[in-house]
Amino acid sequence: MKKSFYGFARFLSVVCVLFSALAASHAASKNYLLYVGTYTNTGSKGIYVYRYDAKSDKVVPLGLAAETVSPSFLATAPGHKFLYAVNEVSDYKGEPSGGVTAFAIDRQTGKLKQLNEVASRGADPCYIALDKSGKYVLVANYNGGNVAAFPLSADGHIGEASSVVQDEGAVGPNKERQEKAHAHWIEASARNRFAYVADLALDRVLIYNFDASKGMSRGETSMAAGSPDDRDFFSATLAPGSGPRHVAFSGDGNFMYALGELDSTVTVFSNDAKETYRSIQKISALPPGLPGKNDAAEIAIHPGGKFLYTSNRGDDSIAVFAIDHATGKLTFVERVPSGGKTPRNFAIDPQGMHLLVANQASGNIVEFRIDQATGKLTGVGEVAKVPSPVCLVFVEE
Numbered sequence: 001m002k003k004s005f006y007g008f009a010r011f012l013s014v015v016c017v018l019f020s021a022l023a024a025s026h027a028a029s030k031n032y033l034l035y036v037g038t039y040t041n042t043g044s045k046g047i048y049v050y051r052y053d054a055k056s057d058k059v060v061p062l063g064l065a066a067e068t069v070s071p072s073f074l075a076t077a078p079g080h081k082f083l084y085a086v087n088e089v090s091d092y093k094g095e096p097s098g099g100v101t102a103f104a105i106d107r108q109t110g111k112l113k114q115l116n117e118v119a120s121r122g123a124d125p126c127y128i129a130l131d132k133s134g135k136y137v138l139v140a141n142y143n144g145g146n147v148a149a150f151p152l153s154a155d156g157h158i159g160e161a162s163s164v165v166q167d168e169g170a171v172g173p174n175k176e177r178q179e180k181a182h183a184h185w186i187e188a189s190a191r192n193r194f195a196y197v198a199d200l201a202l203d204r205v206l207i208y209n210f211d212a213s214k215g216m217s218r219g220e221t222s223m224a225a226g227s228p229d230d231r232d233f234f235s236a237t238l239a240p241g242s243g244p245r246h247v248a249f250s251g252d253g254n255f256m257y258a259l260g261e262l263d264s265t266v267t268v269f270s271n272d273a274k275e276t277y278r279s280i281q282k283i284s285a286l287p288p289g290l291p292g293k294n295d296a297a298e299i300a301i302h303p304g305g306k307f308l309y310t311s312n313r314g315d316d317s318i319a320v321f322a323i324d325h326a327t328g329k330l331t332f333v334e335r336v337p338s339g340g341k342t343p344r345n346f347a348i349d350p351q352g353m354h355l356l357v358a359n360q361a362s363g364n365i366v367e368f369r370i371d372q373a374t375g376k377l378t379g380v381g382e383v384a385k386v387p388s389p390v391c392l393v394f395v396e397e
Contacts, residue, residue, distance in 0.1 A: 037071040037391030041224040044387035049110035059383035066112035074393045078134040082156035086125035098125040101156045121161045127185045131190040133212050136281045145181030149215035163215030169202045173241045185246045198244040205236040236277035251305045257330030261301040281329045285310045286320040297344045303352040307375030311343040336377050339366030347392035358389035
C-alpha cells in the first residue's frame with residue numbers, strides 16, 4: 001500500500017510538471033493584435049494593425065485598421081471589444097477642440113469599424129484612458145489645458161462629455177513650454193474614486209474626484225484616513241520646470257513615478273500616513289553632461305513590478321531602472337539606443353517578455369527582449385515600418 005501511494009504521488013508530480021510546462025508553452029505562444037496610432041500629417045492615414053507572435057517574434061502587417069485623423073493615443077475597453085482614439089487636432093468641426101473616436105474591433109481581421117465620434121472639449125487631446133468600470137473614457141486635452149469624462153454605452157458608443165475640468169495653478173519657469181496649463185495624462189485610481197492628471201505646465205500631478213455615475217470634479221478637502229485610494233490628495237508637486245508628462249504606479253499603489261518631460265527625470269512619490277504624496281527621490285534618465293536637447297516621452301513598469309522603463313527623444317534611447325520593492329526607489333540599470341529616431345510611446349507585451357518602441361521620426365517599430373532577472377534589453381531589431389508611429393496597444397486575439 002505504501003509503495004502504491006508513493007507511486008501515485010510520483011505520477012501526480014509528473015502530471016503537474018507537464019501541465020505547468022504546457023500552460024507556459026500555451027502562454028508563450030499567444031498571438032496579439034498590435035494597434036499603432038500615428039500622426040496623419042506625415043503620410044499616415046490613421047490606425048495600423050499587425051499580428052504579433054510573442055514566441056517567434058514575428059510581426060505580420062495586416063494593413064490599415066481604420067482611417068482617422070491623427071489618432072495619437074489609443075485605449076481598449078475591458079474584453080477588448082472596442083478601441084478608442086483621440087484625434088489630436090485643434091479644430092473639430094469649427095470649434096476649438098479635438099476629437100474622440102470609438103471603434104469596434106474585428107478580432108479575426110484586426111480591422112476597426114468606426115462607431116461614432118465626439119468633440120474632446122479641448123484643443124489637441126493627447127491621452128485617453130478608460131476608468132476602472134469601463135463605463136467612461138477619460139481624455140487629457142493638451143492645449144485646452146483641461147480633462148474630460150465621456151460616458152460609454154454598452155455597444156461601445158461614446159456619449160457627450162459629462163464633465164470637463166480646467167487645470168488651474170501657477171505655471172512653471174519654462175516660458176516656451178509652460179506658458180499655460182497643459183494636461184498631458186489622465187488615469188483613474190485603482191478603486192475608481194479619483195482621476196490623476198499630469199499637467200506639464202503646472203509641475204503637478206492633480207487629483208480630481210471621480211464618480212462613475214457623474215464624472216469628475218475638483219476636490220480640495222482631505223478625506224478621512226484610510227487606504228491610499230480612500231483619500232483626496234489634491235496634488236503632488238514636482239520640482240519647477242520638470243514638466244510632468246506621464247505617470248506610473250507600483251502594483252500596490254504605494255509609490256507613484258512621474259516622468260518629467262522637460263528635465264528628463266523620474267520623481268518618485270510615496271503615500272505616507274498623513275494622506276499626502278511625498279517626494280522621496282528624483283533620478284535622471286540621462287547621464288550627466290549629455291549634450292543636446294532631450295524630451296522624455298513615456299514611462300512604464302514591467303508587469304512583474306521589478307523594473308521601470310522610460311523613453312528619451314533627442315538622445316533616442318530607452319532607460320532601464322530597477323525598483324526597490326520596499327522603498328520604491330529606483331536604481332539606474334542601463335540606457336540602450338531605441339533603434340530609431342524620436343522614441344515616443346513603447347509597449348511591453350502582456351507576458352512581460354518583450355518591449356516594442358514606436359520611433360516617430362524614423363517611422364519604425366523596434367523590438368527588444370527583456371531579461372527577466374535584470375530588466376536589461378537586448379535588441380531583436382526593426383519589426384515594422386509605419387509613418388509617424390506614436391502609440392502602441394496590444395489586444396489578445
